[in-house]
Amino acid sequence: MERFTVEALQTARQEAAVVLENPDVTHLMVCGGTGCHATGSIAVIDRLREEVAARDLADKVRVVETGCNGFCAAGPIMVVHPGDIFYQRLKTDDIPDIIEEHILKGQPVKKHFYKDPVSKKTIPVQNDIPFFAHQMPRALRNKGLIDPESIDDYIARDGYRGTAKALLEMSPDEIIEEVKASGLRGRGGAGFPAGMKWQFAKASPGDVKFVLCNADEGDPGAFMDRSILEADPHAVLEGMIIAARAINAHQGYVYARTEYPLAIRRLGIAIEQASERGLIGDDILGTGFNFHVEIYQGAGAFVCGEETALMRSIEGRRGMPRPRPPFPAHKGLWEKPTILNNVETLANVAQIILNGGAWYASVGTETSKGTKVFALSGDVNNIGLVEVPMGASLRQMIYDVGGGIPRKRKFKAVQLGGPSGGCVPEEYLDTPVDYEEIAKVGAIMGSGGAIVMDENTCMVDMARFFMDFIQDESCGKCTPCREGTRRQLELLIKICDGHGEPQDLDELERLSAVIKETALCGLGQTGPNPVLSTLRYFRDEYEAHIHAKQCPAKRCVALLKFEVNVDLCTRCGMCARACPVDAIEWEKKQLARIDKEKCIECLTCYDKCKFDAID
Amino acid sequence: MSPAFRPEHADIASDMWSQIDEIIAANRFVKGSVISVLRQCQDVVGYLPVELMEYIAGGMNLARSDVYGVASFYALFSFEPKGRHTVKVCTGTACYVKGIKEVISRICNEYDLEEGGTSPDMRFTLEPVRCLGACGLAPVMVVNSDTHGDVTSDKVVDILHTYD
Numbered sequence: 001m002e003r004f005t006v007e008a009l010q011t012a013r014q015e016a017a018v019v020l021e022n023p024d025v026t027h028l029m030v031c032g033g034t035g036c037h038a039t040g041s042i043a044v045i046d047r048l049r050e051e052v053a054a055r056d057l058a059d060k061v062r063v064v065e066t067g068c069n070g071f072c073a074a075g076p077i078m079v080v081h082p083g084d085i086f087y088q089r090l091k092t093d094d095i096p097d098i099i100e101e102h103i104l105k106g107q108p109v110k111k112h113f114y115k116d117p118v119s120k121k122t123i124p125v126q127n128d129i130p131f132f133a134h135q136m137p138r139a140l141r142n143k144g145l146i147d148p149e150s151i152d153d154y155i156a157r158d159g160y161r162g163t164a165k166a167l168l169e170m171s172p173d174e175i176i177e178e179v180k181a182s183g184l185r186g187r188g189g190a191g192f193p194a195g196m197k198w199q200f201a202k203a204s205p206g207d208v209k210f211v212l213c214n215a216d217e218g219d220p221g222a223f224m225d226r227s228i229l230e231a232d233p234h235a236v237l238e239g240m241i242i243a244a245r246a247i248n249a250h251q252g253y254v255y256a257r258t259e260y261p262l263a264i265r266r267l268g269i270a271i272e273q274a275s276e277r278g279l280i281g282d283d284i285l286g287t288g289f290n291f292h293v294e295i296y297q298g299a300g301a302f303v304c305g306e307e308t309a310l311m312r313s314i315e316g317r318r319g320m321p322r323p324r325p326p327f328p329a330h331k332g333l334w335e336k337p338t339i340l341n342n343v344e345t346l347a348n349v350a351q352i353i354l355n356g357g358a359w360y361a362s363v364g365t366e367t368s369k370g371t372k373v374f375a376l377s378g379d380v381n382n383i384g385l386v387e388v389p390m391g392a393s394l395r396q397m398i399y400d401v402g403g404g405i406p407r408k409r410k411f412k413a414v415q416l417g418g419p420s421g422g423c424v425p426e427e428y429l430d431t432p433v434d435y436e437e438i439a440k441v442g443a444i445m446g447s448g449g450a451i452v453m454d455e456n457t458c459m460v461d462m463a464r465f466f467m468d469f470i471q472d473e474s475c476g477k478c479t480p481c482r483e484g485t486r487r488q489l490e491l492l493i494k495i496c497d498g499h500g501e502p503q504d505l506d507e508l509e510r511l512s513a514v515i516k517e518t519a520l521c522g523l524g525q526t527g528p529n530p531v532l533s534t535l536r537y538f539r540d541e542y543e544a545h546i547h548a549k550q551c552p553a554k555r556c557v558a559l560l561k562f563e564v565n566v567d568l569c570t571r572c573g574m575c576a577r578a579c580p581v582d583a584i585e586w587e588k589k590q591l592a593r594i595d596k597e598k599c600i601e602c603l604t605c606y607d608k609c610k611f612d613a614i615d
Numbered sequence: 616m617s618p619a620f621r622p623e624h625a626d627i628a629s630d631m632w633s634q635i636d637e638i639i640a641a642n643r644f645v646k647g648s649v650i651s652v653l654r655q656c657q658d659v660v661g662y663l664p665v666e667l668m669e670y671i672a673g674g675m676n677l678a679r680s681d682v683y684g685v686a687s688f689y690a691l692f693s694f695e696p697k698g699r700h701t702v703k704v705c706t707g708t709a710c711y712v713k714g715i716k717e718v719i720s721r722i723c724n725e726y727d728l729e730e731g732g733t734s735p736d737m738r739f740t741l742e743p744v745r746c747l748g749a750c751g752l753a754p755v756m757v758v759n760s761d762t763h764g765d766v767t768s769d770k771v772v773d774i775l776h777t778y779d
Contacts, residue, residue, distance in 0.1 A: 034747075034748065034749050034762070035749050035751040035752055035764075037762070038749060038752055038755075038762035038763070038764050039752065039764060072749070072750070072751025072752065073751045075751070217748065218745060218746070219746070220706070220707035220708040220709075220711075220745060220746035221707050221708035221709045221746060221750055222746065222748070223746075223748030223749070223750055226748040227748075258654075258691055259744065259745065259746075259747055259748070260748065297651070297654070298689075299650050299653075299654065299689035299690070299691040299692065300689050300690030300691040300744075300745070301688060301689050301690060302745065313650070314647060315646075315647045316646070316647030316648060316649045316650055316685070317647075317681075317684075317685065318684055318685055318688040319688065319689070320688075334646075375748075375750060377708075377709035377750035377751065377753065378708070378709050378712045378713070378750075378753075379712060379713075383709075383750060383751040383753075384751055415708065418708065449708070451708045451709055451712060451750075453712055457712060465708070465711050466708075475688075578769065580721065580768050580769040580772075600720065600721070600724055601720075602717040602720060602721060602768045603714070603717055604717065604767070604768055604769060607714065
């Protein structure tokens with residue numbers, strides 16, 4: 001394989017762009033993200049390739065397996081270029097028809113178009129769909145547009161131009177200044193300015209330094225980093241190379257979750273391709289600069305997302321954090337100066353270098369610049385990956401992009417920042433996406449998990465869920481986190497089980513304050529946030545559990561009667577049909593009755609009943 | 616490396632021991648490689664019996680306590696044999712909001728097992744796992760390497776019936 005010089009890279013870009021932008025070739029971009037794989041996109045791709053071969057269309061049609069398109073709820077997804085026609089929920093049997101009608105006759109097949117759940121209109125063009133129209137792709141600029149396993153596709157879309165510029169035209173200080181000018185802050189959640197971090201590491205004395213990429217995306221309900229790695233792995237590598245140049249490091253590691261096999265595979269392919277072309281390794285682009293990258297797989301420990309714990313883990317030890325200072329910029333991996341940046345942060349870097357820090361900072365608020373990727377999930381119509389400009393409101397994200405709440409239910413809260421974050425209720429939905437503004441309402445920007453919860457979600461149960469997570473993932477090194485989170489969990493279980501006492505709420509608050517104040521690392525310091533934020537906004541629910549022994553959302557099994565409410569039951573039989581163990585007796589126009597002997601308390605009937613008629 | 620003494624173990628056949636020796640030999644002098652060695656050895660045997668961890672410690676020239684310390688820290692490593700099929704249920708927030716709790720209790724009831732445990736007939740091992748990042752499909756279950764989305768408490772048994 002030819003090793004690139006700058007001229008060769010430019011020629012390659014022009015040649016690759018001709019293929020990617022050739023108007024005579026129809027591109028069928030099928031989503032190959034984890035979500036669409038699970039709903040059958042691999043079979044769809046195979047079928048497409050068979051049909052294309054059988055009809056001898058290979059010169060006119062290119063079938064591309066892209067990374068995560070982002071609209072996971074509608075998978076398997078295919079987008080046809082030119083035309084930007086969006087097909088959803090495809091099955092293999094739909095393929096011959098689409099090839100016949102759309103590709104050969106030029107008539108897109110309406111039946112597979114997206115249908116807006118609000119307006120009920122069908123929308124053929126991807127960018128007209130509200131889910132896409134309100135987004136601003138920067139970190140995700142290549143999603144759905146390239147084959148993530150092809151470096152040529154990436155190069156066609158300005159790939160490695162940022163690297164070339166940084167290595168050939170800029171000094172390390174200039175790189176750092178550009179990143180500082182962009183206002184880029186850490187997208188892993190804490191929001192520390194990336195340029196500052198690099199500056200500290202550059203200033204640290206030493207010949208051996210490391211650049212690490214944190215792909216240990218552990219927050220439940222977060223899949224931004226997985227999607228970026230699946231859709232555009234080279235963008236992350238470019239960020240690492242540029243960071244390495246800025247601090248003069250020659251070795252990098254990507255610490256990736258073992259639960260993300262597809263992301264790891266694609267990243268591995270990207271590293272191999274970039275190495276073959278001389279874009280990673282020794283003498284990059286003939287500049288004499290060396291930088292090697294390896295993937296390090298995690299082994300299932302949430303705390304390893306914390307920087308010092310992550311470094312311990314790469315060293316082959318128990319992934320337990322240590323007190324800071326010294327900060328990793330001075331003493332990190334193997335006691336050497338180290339920078340650790342999140343996947344999304346790094347994915348922005350090459351664009352910043354290429355287009356300038358001012359370009360990046362032209363979008364956003366006073367203190368938060370650029371865009372932020374969120375993983376929107378839970379009780380929302382358009383589940384998927386969204387990238388919005390900083391300053392957009394949470395309401396826009398949930399209603400305009402997310403399409404609102406399904407099943408005509410009411411919005412209750414959106415949980416931001418996972419187990420370290422908090423929930424934002426209806427009254428604060430106009431809060432803009434901004435590190436400081438979100439913190440003011442008791443949540444955090446976090447890494448980007450945004451879980452929407454409707455009226456049927458019990459907030460005490462949610463607090464218990466997060467505390468269970470934190471307690472289980474606490475590494476046990478410091479006492480406040482090890483013991484404190486356990487005491488908190490016990491209290492929450494007690495309340496959910498109907499044994500709560502009034503003083504329990506004071507105790508929860510007291511414990512929260514102590515843990516936040518004294519825990520060793522970010523996991524413990526932020527662990528009580530879900531409890532505090534639910535207490536702040538939904539104290540009445542806690543009180544209902546404690547005083548009235550009721551769960552208003554009907555989720556806490558111990559507080560439910562499993563009886564049909566005679567006044568509310570419309571005798572429709574939905575519950576009886578839904579019951580997985582036939583524990584509900586019902587005949588036409590008769591009141592339903594639950595047989596408590598047979599009932600396994602699975603709550604399916606509660607979920608199915610539209611009239612809230614089961615107590 | 617001279618072939619070390621191989622302990623007797625019912626679950627580790629002699630070809631497995633050869634693979635284990637190769638894994639150790641390849642990583643012996645690689646700094647910080649013990650997690651990777653444990654992972655590869657677990658892939659060979661299916662789990663990590665105490666005898667195997669002791670053998671790895673000897674081969675890697677590490678204290679047994681260090682190897683056990685690492686293995687017991689990470690959720691990936693199991694000290695118990697597993698069933699024929701591994702059922703991973705996602706316990707991330709989106710799956711939780713959408714009812715994975717009910718799915719788990721249904722599986723436990725149907726196959727007489729506990730979270731993290733194996734059914735008496737060694738058919739299924741149920742592993743609650745951290746967010747799989749496939750929230751668009753919530754609730755999500757992964758059987759061996761097949762991902763199933765929109766799994767509800769009434770559908771789950773039909774899916775599992777197809778795994779013998």
